[in-house]
Amino acid sequence: MRRKKTASRSDQPTLVTISDSVRHLGMLVEDLRSQVQQVAEGVTIGVSGVRTELREFREESNARFTVLEAVVRENSADIRQNSADIRDLTNRVEKLERIEERVIALERRR
Numbered sequence: 001m002r003r004k005k006t007a008s009r010s011d012q013p014t015l016v017t018i019s020d021s022v023r024h025l026g027m028l029v030e031d032l033r034s035q036v037q038q039v040a041e042g043v044t045i046g047v048s049g050v051r052t053e054l055r056e057f058r059e060e061s062n063a064r065f066t067v068l069e070a071v072v073r074e075n076s077a078d079i080r081q082n083s084a085d086i087r088d089l090t091n092r093v094e095k096l097e098r099i100e101e102r103v104i105a106l107e108r109r110r
Contacts, residue, residue, distance in 0.1 A: 013021075
């Protein structure tokens with residue numbers, strides 16, 4: 001059987017290597033904090049930009065919708081007027097047709 005190799009004193013970390021490792025980890029943590037802060041700032045700027053674009057889109061859409069509503073109202077009024085004009089013209093044509101029928105009847109009597 002083999003004997004287990006025991007760690008020698010030279011294999012064990014020293015205070016200097018532990019201190020260096022802690023310092024290195026501290027630098028890594030600080031770097032991560034900095035990166036997280038940059039990401040958070042980027043997200044904040046992005047959200048602010050999206051909000052601005054959304055507000056501008058709403059304003060533009062509302063303005064377009066207002067114009068569209070006015071055009072629809074005007075077209076509706078025009079359609080109502082056209083319908084009234086058509087009814088009036090239909091009545092006039094019917095009267096003319098009756099007059100024409102009477103004229104034809106009178107001409108036949110001659």
